Amino acid sequence: MFSRLKKGVFLPIILILSPLGAAAPVSISVDADAKGVPVQPTMYGIFFEDINFGADGGLYAEMVKNRAFNFPQPLMGWKTFGAVQLNNEGSPFAENPRYVRMTGIKHSRKRSLLENEGFRGMGFEQGKTYNLSVWARQPENEKPQNILVNLVDNENNVIGKANLRTDSTEWKRYSVSIKAGQTCEKGSLRLILESFGQVDLAHISLFPGDTWKNRKNGLRRDLVQALTDLKPGVFRFPGGCIVEGSELPFRYDWKKTVGPVENRPLNENLWNFSTSGRRTPDYYQTGGLGFYEYFLLAEDMGAEPLPIVNCGLACQFQTKEDGQQPMDQLGNYIQDALDLIEFANGSPETKWGKVRAEMGHPAPFNLKYIGVGNEQWGACYLERFSEFSKAIRARHPEIQIVGSSGPSPDGKRFDELWKAMREMKAELVDEHYYSNPKWFLENAARYDSYPRDGVSVFAGEYACYVKGFSNSPNNFLSALCEAAFMTGFERNADIVHMTTYAPLLAHKEAWQWRPDLIWFDNLSLVKTPNYYVQQLFSNNVGDRTVPVTSEGKPLTGQHDLYASGTYDGANKRLIIKLINSGREARDINLEFKGIKSGQLAEKAQYLLLHASNPQTENTFEAPFSVVPVSGQITIKGDQCSFRIDAETVGVYIFQLP
Ligand code: AHR
Numbered sequence: 001m002f003s004r005l006k007k008g009v010f011l012p013i014i015l016i017l018s019p020l021g022a023a024a025p026v027s028i029s030v031d032a033d034a035k036g037v038p039v040q041p042t043m044y045g046i047f048f049e050d051i052n053f054g055a056d057g058g059l060y061a062e063m064v065k066n067r068a069f070n071f072p073q074p075l076m077g078w079k080t081f082g083a084v085q086l087n088n089e090g091s092p093f094a095e096n097p098r099y100v101r102m103t104g105i106k107h108s109r110k111r112s113l114l115e116n117e118g119f120r121g122m123g124f125e126q127g128k129t130y131n132l133s134v135w136a137r138q139p140e141n142e143k144p145q146n147i148l149v150n151l152v153d154n155e156n157n158v159i160g161k162a163n164l165r166t167d168s169t170e171w172k173r174y175s176v177s178i179k180a181g182q183t184c185e186k187g188s189l190r191l192i193l194e195s196f197g198q199v200d201l202a203h204i205s206l207f208p209g210d211t212w213k214n215r216k217n218g219l220r221r222d223l224v225q226a227l228t229d230l231k232p233g234v235f236r237f238p239g240g241c242i243v244e245g246s247e248l249p250f251r252y253d254w255k256k257t258v259g260p261v262e263n264r265p266l267n268e269n270l271w272n273f274s275t276s277g278r279r280t281p282d283y284y285q286t287g288g289l290g291f292y293e294y295f296l297l298a299e300d301m302g303a304e305p306l307p308i309v310n311c312g313l314a315c316q317f318q319t320k321e322d323g324q325q326p327m328d329q330l331g332n333y334i335q336d337a338l339d340l341i342e343f344a345n346g347s348p349e350t351k352w353g354k355v356r357a358e359m360g361h362p363a364p365f366n367l368k369y370i371g372v373g374n375e376q377w378g379a380c381y382l383e384r385f386s387e388f389s390k391a392i393r394a395r396h397p398e399i400q401i402v403g404s405s406g407p408s409p410d411g412k413r414f415d416e417l418w419k420a421m422r423e424m425k426a427e428l429v430d431e432h433y434y435s436n437p438k439w440f441l442e443n444a445a446r447y448d449s450y451p452r453d454g455v456s457v458f459a460g461e462y463a464c465y466v467k468g469f470s471n472s473p474n475n476f477l478s479a480l481c482e483a484a485f486m487t488g489f490e491r492n493a494d495i496v497h498m499t500t501y502a503p504l505l506a507h508k509e510a511w512q513w514r515p516d517l518i519w520f521d522n523l524s525l526v527k528t529p530n531y532y533v534q535q536l537f538s539n540n541v542g543d544r545t546v547p548v549t550s551e552g553k554p555l556t557g558q559h560d561l562y563a564s565g566t567y568d569g570a571n572k573r574l575i576i577k578l579i580n581s582g583r584e585a586r587d588i589n590l591e592f593k594g595i596k597s598g599q600l601a602e603k604a605q606y607l608l609l610h611a612s613n614p615q616t617e618n619t620f621e622a623p624f625s626v627v628p629v630s631g632q633i634t635i636k637g638d639q640c641s642f643r644i645d646a647e648t649v650g651v652y653i654f655q656l657p
Helices: 221-228 291-301 331-345 351-359 378-395 412-423 437-442 476-491 529-539
Strands: 002-006 009-012 026-031 044-047 078-081 083-087 099-103 112-116 122-124 129-137 146-152 158-165 172-179 184-193 198-208 234-237 304-309 369-372 400-404 428-435 456-464 496-501 505-507 518-520 525-527 548-550 561-568 573-580 586-593 603-610 629-634 639-644 648-655
Touching: 026 561, 026 573, 044 529, 083 112, 099 112, 099 184, 112 198, 129 146, 129 158, 146 172, 158 172, 184 198, 221 291, 221 518, 221 525, 234 291, 234 496, 291 304, 291 331, 291 351, 304 331, 331 351, 331 369, 331 378, 369 378, 378 400, 378 412, 400 412, 412 428, 428 437, 437 456, 437 476, 456 476, 476 496, 476 529, 476 561, 476 573, 476 603, 476 648, 525 529, 529 603, 529 648, 548 561, 573 586, 629 639, 639 648
Parallel strands: 026 586, 044 234, 044 496, 234 304, 304 369, 369 400, 400 428, 428 456, 456 496, 505 518
Antiparallel strands: 002 009, 026 548, 078 112, 083 099, 099 198, 112 184, 122 184, 129 172, 129 198, 146 158, 146 184, 518 525, 561 573, 573 648, 586 639, 603 629, 603 648
């Protein structure tokens, strides 16, 4: 028990921890008898956007980049050798008409070849199976052709192979499964024409065999599992700025993302070339993870879907407000929103309900919410919002509408948007805040004084930036400050109905924006400290609030402490979240009102997230540097005393009989 002062000089630590110097315990009262307010099941959710290779190259498990040769540079992502020509005559797919014609090289050991580099490589795992599919035909009077399919590792070794033999002069889909003999992160796919005739190849696709729920055209299992583990109550999709597009023709058009994947047209990804310093010229949207896959995933996770539709405005940042669909030509955009509701909820007898049913889901998806516009602002937004909401309310009064409060969390524009949303009776208003630690700590009481007038808050995008905007690490400090702020969501559950961190996913080599909740490469993923905060909050929340106070006031930063409480009626648990953002440990005396002495189970469980250095990050090399740890504390009668360490996120769970 010695404290080190200078090299070789030690003092007994008792001097430092003497009762005179120690901070007095903080008394906290938990009023279990108070009525509280309901906590919505949608309180903690996820927000997905195809940014940072989030969909193509990420959640969407397709491993071939530019599988339909439909990028503006048709061979981007491909290497060719020998006689390989692009063509589009007699294509099987009207929306993606390009294919390649390969011709065998006679009288030579050379072969015509196609090689795809994947999304910053392809990740293969030893012993796992990969499914290749390709549409092929031989030209008239041509014999069957032999194609050798190779999985190739980082060092050009063949680690898996299969043969494919075409047998038709009509377009036909062929598939083979290939087992990888080695694990590698940056592999590639090779197709070698072994015979000497000609063959046409379209839509060349490679998926891992073990996609989420083993679905065809599936999603990456590990990433979906990480999302599922968050137990999201709501699932916002498809963005973000991507909803708006860099210009209106590139907006997210949901109708182009349903039906057979081969015929879903390509779209330019807004994040392709819009982030200076992090340009990603090979970033396009195949629509392979489209609206059907989205609704299905929301259903798998038990999350309410919250689609956001374009309201006739392209990205207002990028277009300097030029990209506006004229008001008298807004009809198609509004119809798209109504049709989306029909796609989700209409019976299979309706036009769009039929499309859904034919894709494999005759039952409705039970859509309850729709967001009109992303973080739009100005009169141009309000007049469009008004038209959309009139049309949606007239046809679908059962759907709740989410409106925008713009890109900033306060200011004139924000106030005007909120006022207008109230006047137009939006059910929820989407707020976005990307800010620094100070902001998050100082705003923990943000919602304590919000008007209670029937319009609810959707905190649709937020993240704490400890460094520069859009280029900040996911360190523990950022997660700690988010946790402190999130106690304010929970305390104000009567008006805060939905919250989603942003962005969700980022490929370690193809990101445009950080921080992000989950980082991944082609083989693995890293859960950030911010992820664990989200998980601690969403996995441990009751159905009604319980006041947690100190000296009669909610804890919103006194003694560097932040707190919220909920009661989980189904499991009879009181769940207290307590965050210590300060550099000193705090002794806590927790006192329960409305609970008879001895009624609480003698031991309470705690879950803590802490890092001795707040700059700590979880990395690919050390993914578990910051993870929750659990333990128990003892309760005596209706009181409980414990210490919360400096800079710690704590969840304390008390069991009632
Ligand atoms: O989350 C990243 C971006 O931040 C979103 O696309 C946009 O809505 C916000 O500006």
